[in-house]
Every structure is written in structure tokens, then in C-alpha cells.
Amino acid sequence: MARAQTLSRNQQIVLDIIEKAKGPLKAYSILFNVQKKGIKAPQQIYRALDKLIGMGKIHKIESKNAFVACRSSDCEISKATAFSICESCEMVDEISDTKLSKYLSGFNHKKGMKFKRFNLEFFGICKKCKKD
Amino acid sequence: MARAQTLSRNQQIVLDIIEKAKGPLKAYSILFNVQKKGIKAPQQIYRALDKLIGMGKIHKIESKNAFVACRSSDCEISKATAFSICESCEMVDEISDTKLSKYLSGFNHKKGMKFKRFNLEFFGICKKCKKD
DNA sequence: ATAACGTCTGTTATAATATAACATATTTGA
DNA sequence: TCAAATATGTTATATTATAACAGACGTTAT
Structure with missing residues (x-):
């Protein structure tokens, strides 16, 4: 049985950084940000990221090869993710839309x-960027 | 105005390889496959890939960081892509489902x-792999 | 308690994916 | 035909991700 609640030291450090960030973070940008905390190698970041994804804490x-914190409390969401991405400012917003999620979860391939x-x-230009 | 129909030499070579392939191809695997045709550098591949994507010829x-040929004649499809991916054999199938496409094209973000x-x-295990 | 197990850590090295920058050639269209 | 856009070739480098090995730490069953 996997430990569902507790995070290891490195996992917590990486999650903290991602949660504090305003936008998606790249693995190496996370690495540079945590080097003062003693994490030195990409492996340490990627291992933490993998686990956090598995737990549904991040996506x-x-x-963009980047990572965002999950802001939904629903664990299932990691099996059904949707995002809105601005092609101008790179902003990413997680979409929690029950209808959409149900529609897609119920979708079945013709080939069985x-x-x-x-x-x-989803890609587009966000409201903020349209004004500029 | 961009040339809509004609492909350049390198673009044609790269497209041919992707169209002939049974599954998705990675950029460097394409590179290795076309070295006998005189293409030597990753740049040449990536440039062709970019253009082909822009034309909707490939996705x-x-x-998976991999590329597949578009098998839909509808150009619009490159703005509305859906795939079925087997997590076991890595097979990728493009989904052309008018209802799905319309539903998602009409979807609008709450934040405007x-x-x-x-x-x-979509991810799952394909029929073939389930038998094994 | 302690051995066995699973998980996490640290570390070095390297693989795989992608772009920058510069020089030149070719095609297209006004 | 000349300018602009597009394509090519090339070298170098940036970015993203994994392999492989060694050791530490906590659980838990005996």
C-alpha cells in the first residue's frame, strides 16, 4: 500500500515551489530554485515530480513540459485533466468542469x-493579453 | 500568402517517412531514417516538422514527443486534434468524431x-494488447 | 531486536529532445 | 528584375529526461 498522505522531504520541497508559483514551472527552473535547499541533481527533481503526479498533487x-499544482481536491482529476493555455503570456488554468469531465470520461473509442x-x-489568447 | 499545396524537398522527405510509418515517429528516428537522403542535422528535421504541422499534414x-501523419482531409482538424494512445504498445490512433470535435470547439472557458x-x-490499453 | 522489504536519497554520467545563430541558395511575386 | 519570403546547410549549444549505482531510512513480520 502506497503512503497516500505524507510527502517525503524532497517531494514537499518541490510541491511547495510549484504551489507558490503563479504559472507552470519547468523541471530545471525548479532545480535552480531549490539548490539552496540542498537539492543538486535533476534526478531528484524528476523523481519528486513523478511521485507528485502519481498522487495527483501536480499535473x-x-x-509545455511544465508542471502546475492541482487546485482541485478531487483525486480523480488526475485521470481527467483539462487546461486552458494562453499562447501569449503562457498562463495556464486548470479547467474543472463537471459536464466536460463526464462527457469525456464517458467517451469511448469506436475501435473498442x-x-x-x-x-x-485548450489554446487561445487570454483576456489580459487581448487588451494589450 | 503561404504556399498551401507544394512541399519543399525536405518537407516531402520527412512527410513520406511519417506517412509510411505504422506508428508515431520521433524526430531523431526520422533523422536516422533520412540520412541516406542527404539530411544531416536535427534542424532540418525540426524545420520540416514545424512547417508540416502548420499545414496540418502531421500532428x-x-x-510522446512524436509525430503522426494526419489522415483526415479536413484541414481544420489541426486546430482540433484528438488521439487514442495505447499505454502498452504505444499505438496512436487519430480520433475523428464530429460530435466530439463540435462539442470541444464550442466549449468556452468560464473566464471568458x-x-x-x-x-x-486519451490513454488506455488497446484491444490487441488486452488479449496478450 | 533484527532481518527483509519498500521507498527515498544522493551522485555521476549520459541520452534524448530541441533551438540559436549564421551563411547561402532558391522561389515567388510585384 | 529586384526585393522579399522561404528553404537549405551547418556548427554549436540549450533544454529536457533517464540510467545506473550506492547507501540511508523507516516499517513490519518473525
Whole structure:
């Protein structure tokens, strides 16, 4: 049985940084930010990231190779993720839309494949950037 | 105005390889495959890939950093992509489902952001792999 | 308690993915 | 035909991610 609640030292450090950030963080940017805390190597970051993703604490934005904190308390969300991404300022917003999530979770491939998980990324220009 | 129909030499070479492949191809695997045709550097591959993506001839599978040929004649599809990915055999299938596409194209963010494009990736185990 | 196990850590090295920058050639269109 | 846009070739380098090995730390079953 995996430990569901407690985070290891490195996991906590990495999660803290990601949660404090305003936007998505890249692995090496996390690394530079935690070097004062004694973490020195990419491996340490990637290991923590993997575990945090597994726990649903963070998500990877695949199109950006960057990581954001999950702001939904629902654990299931890590099997059903959707994001809104601004192509101008790089802002990422997690979309929690029950209808959307249900619609996609119920979607089945014509060829009979049963889906366990999906990731959806929307792109556009956010309100803020449109004004400029 | 961009040339919509004609492909340059390198673009054609890269597209040919991707179209012939059974599954998604990675950039460096494409490179190794076309070295006999005189293409020597990653740049040449990535440049061709970028253009082909822009034309909607191929798509990038973000979660795999790999590329597949578009098998839909509809150009619009490059602004609305959906894929089915087997986590066991790595097979990727492009999903062309009008309802799904319409549903997602019509989806609007609560915060007023207008989406121009989306990419959806479903994960599971394909029929073939389930048998094994 | 202690041995066995699973998990986490630290570390060095290297693989895999992608872009920068510069020089030149080719195509296209006004 | 000349300017602009697009494509090419090339070298170097940046960025992202994993392999492989060694050791530490906590649980828990005996």
C-alpha cells in the first residue's frame, strides 16, 4: 500500500515551489530554485515530480513540459485533466468542469478501446493579453 | 500568402517517412531514417516538422514527443486534434468524431477566454494488447 | 531486536529532445 | 528584375529526461 498522505522531504520541497508559483514551472527552473535547499541533481527533481503526479498533487502540461499544482481536491482529476493555455503570456488554468469531465470520461473509442485517462489542452489568447 | 499545396524537398522527405510509418515517429528516428537522403542535422528535421504541422499534414503527440501523419482531409482538424494512445504498445490512433470535435470547439472557458485550438489525448490499453 | 522489504536519497554520467545563430541558395511575386 | 519570403546547410549549444549505482531510512513480520 502506497503512503497516500505524507510527502517525503524532497517531494514537499518541490510541491511547495510549484504551489507558490503563479504559472507552470519547468523541471530545471525548479532545480535552480531549490539548490539552496540542498537539492543538486535533476534526478531528484524528476523523481519528486513523478511521485507528485502519481498522487495527483501536480499535473504536467505536456505541450509545455511544465508542471502546475492541482487546485482541485478531487483525486480523480488526475485521470481527467483539462487546461486552458494562453499562447501569449503562457498562463495556464486548470479547467474543472463537471459536464466536460463526464462527457469525456464517458467517451469511448469506436475501435473498442476503453480509456483510463485523458488530457485536454485548450489554446487561445487570454483576456489580459487581448487588451494589450 | 503561404504556399498551401507544394512541399519543399525536405518537407516531402520527412512527410513520406511519417506517412509510411505504422506508428508515431520521433524526430531523431526520422533523422536516422533520412540520412541516406542527404539530411544531416536535427534542424532540418525540426524545420520540416514545424512547417508540416502548420499545414496540418502531421500532428505532434505531445505526451510522446512524436509525430503522426494526419489522415483526415479536413484541414481544420489541426486546430482540433484528438488521439487514442495505447499505454502498452504505444499505438496512436487519430480520433475523428464530429460530435466530439463540435462539442470541444464550442466549449468556452468560464473566464471568458476564447479558444482557437485544442489537443486531446486519451490513454488506455488497446484491444490487441488486452488479449496478450 | 533484527532481518527483509519498500521507498527515498544522493551522485555521476549520459541520452534524448530541441533551438540559436549564421551563411547561402532558391522561389515567388510585384 | 529586384526585393522579399522561404528553404537549405551547418556548427554549436540549450533544454529536457533517464540510467545506473550506492547507501540511508523507516516499517513490519518473525
